[in-house]
Amino acid sequence: MTVQHSAPPLSQRQSAILDRVMANGYVTIDALAAEFGVSAQTVRRDIIALSEAGQLQRFHGGAGPADAMEAARLDYAAKRELGKPAKTEVARKAAALIPDGAALFLDVGTTIETCARELARRKGFTIFTTSMRAAMAFDPRSHAVYVLGGRLAGKDGSLVGEDTVQKLASIHLDVALIACSAIDETGRVMDFDLSKIAVKRAAMAASARSMLLSTRSKFDRTALGKIADIGDFSAVVTEDHPETSLALVQAPLQE
C-alpha cells in the first residue's frame, strides 16, 4: 500500500501559513511576517503561491481559507443567502421565544444555526444537537453543549447515525427546534433527507414542546418524507405577513 501525497510540495513556512489560515480563518500579512520573522513581501509571495495553488484565498492585507472543505462551507454559506433576511427574522423570533436556561434540541439547518448564534449570546442553556456548526456557536463555558455523534453527512457539519435516536429516547428536553424542507397544503411537515427524519421525530418525542422554524418559502411545497403534522408543533415560527394557507401559532413558551 503506497504512501504518497497528491498535493504539490510546500515549503515549511507555506505549510505553516496554511495551518494558521485553517485555524484562525483569516490572518494578516503583518501577523504572519512577525510570526515567521520574515518580511511582509516574503509572506506575500507565499500567499500568492498558495492562492494560485487554490490552497487559500487572497484578501487585501491577508488571506483566508479557500480549500476543499472551506470551499464547501462557502458554497453552503452562499446557499444561506437565498433566504437570508427571512431566515434571520425567523431565527430571531424563535430565539426570543426560548426561556432562559432551557434544555434544547437543535436540528440541522441554516436557520437553526442562525438561531443558535442568537441563543449563544445568552447564558445557561443546555443544548443537544447533531449539528457541529450549531454546537460550535456556543461557548462551552456559558452553556452545556452535547453533540450527538454520528457520521459526518455533509458540508453543513451534520451528523447522522442510528445511535442518535436511542440516545434521544433516554433524555428529556424542554424544547426541540426543528427545521424542515417543506410544508404541504395539508399541513404535513416534510424533509428531503430521510436519514434525518428519524432524528427529528425522536427529538420531538423527547421534548416537552417542539418549535418549527420555517420561512414562508417552504410553505405549499412537498418533499420526500413526512416528519410530522404541523399541529404536532407547539409553535411554528415564520416571517411576518402570515399570508399563508395555514394558521400559525406564535405563542411564547413557558416552562
Add this chain to the structure above:
Amino acid sequence: MTVQHSAPPLSQRQSAILDRVMANGYVTIDALAAEFGVSAQTVRRDIIALSEAGQLQRFHGGAGPADAMEAARLDYAAKRELGKPAKTEVARKAAALIPDGAALFLDVGTTIETCARELARRKGFTIFTTSMRAAMAFDPRSHAVYVLGGRLAGKDGSLVGEDTVQKLASIHLDVALIACSAIDETGRVMDFDLSKIAVKRAAMAASARSMLLSTRSKFDRTALGKIADIGDFSAVVTEDHPETSLALVQAPLQE
C-alpha cells in the same frame, strides 16, 4: 422566567453582517456593500460598531470573527504557536506513516489537527474522532468521518462522554493517533485531562496499532494521569534530533 437578551440591540443589517462573518469566517467590505445595496462607508460604520461591541474583528478591507466562541478559538490558535514548527513537523511525519485507506482514530489536540489537515488532502480514510475540529478538516465526500458524540468540553471542539468508550469497544481500527500532555523519565505517557484518558485508552484498545504524536517539549515532564507506557505504542513520532532520554521507534506502518 424572563426572556431577554443581554446583548445590545443590533440593526437588521448588522445582524446579517455578523451572520456572514460567522458563516464565511471573513468577508470584504465590498462584498457586504454589494450584498446589502449600501455604500462601503455604511458597511464600514456597521463594522466599526460591531467591532467596538466586540462582536467581530476589523481588518483592512473587511472583517472577521472575534466573538466569545471565536475568540476562544483564537486563544486556542494562539496556543498552537507555542510549539508551532515542531508540531507541524511531527504532524507531517506522522501523516506520512499512515497508509492510504486506513481506518483511524484521531485524538484531540493541535498536533492531531494539523495531522488531520495533512491527511485530508488525500482520499479514502475512515475517521473516528472526538474532535470536531479534526472532523471538520475532512471533506465528507472524500472520507468517511464518524464523530463520537459527547459533551463539548472546550474551545478546542473536543467531545467527552461515557458512551464514547463503549462505542469504541465495538469497532476495530487500523491506527489510533494519540496525543498526550507529558512523557516522564520512566516512559509513562500522561495527560492532564482525566476525562480524556479513558477515551485514549479505549481508542488504543480498539486499534491494531497506536501512534503517539508528541513534540520533544512533552518529554521528561509529568502530568495528572497515566494513559499508557511508551512501549504500548507501535510508533512514537517526534521531531528530528532525538536527543531525548527515550529510544523512539519510527517505523512505517503496514497493514
Add this chain to the structure above:
DNA sequence: GGAAGCCTGTAAGATACCTTACAGTTGGCA
C-alpha cells in the same frame, strides 16, 4: 412647522497595502 437626532451618501486627504523591479545571499554544480 421646526429643531434635534439618526442614518446614509459623497468627497478629499492620509494611510496602508500591492506591484514591480532590482540587488544581496545562499546553495548546488561543473
Add this chain to the structure above:
DNA sequence: TGCCAACTGTAAGGTATCTTACAGGCTTCC
C-alpha cells in the same frame, strides 16, 4: 573558482482602503 537558480529584502510608484468632514433625507418630538 565561477556560474546559475532559488529565495529573500529593499525601494518606488500605483492602487485601494481608511479617516474625517460635510450635506441630505428621514423620523421623533416639542
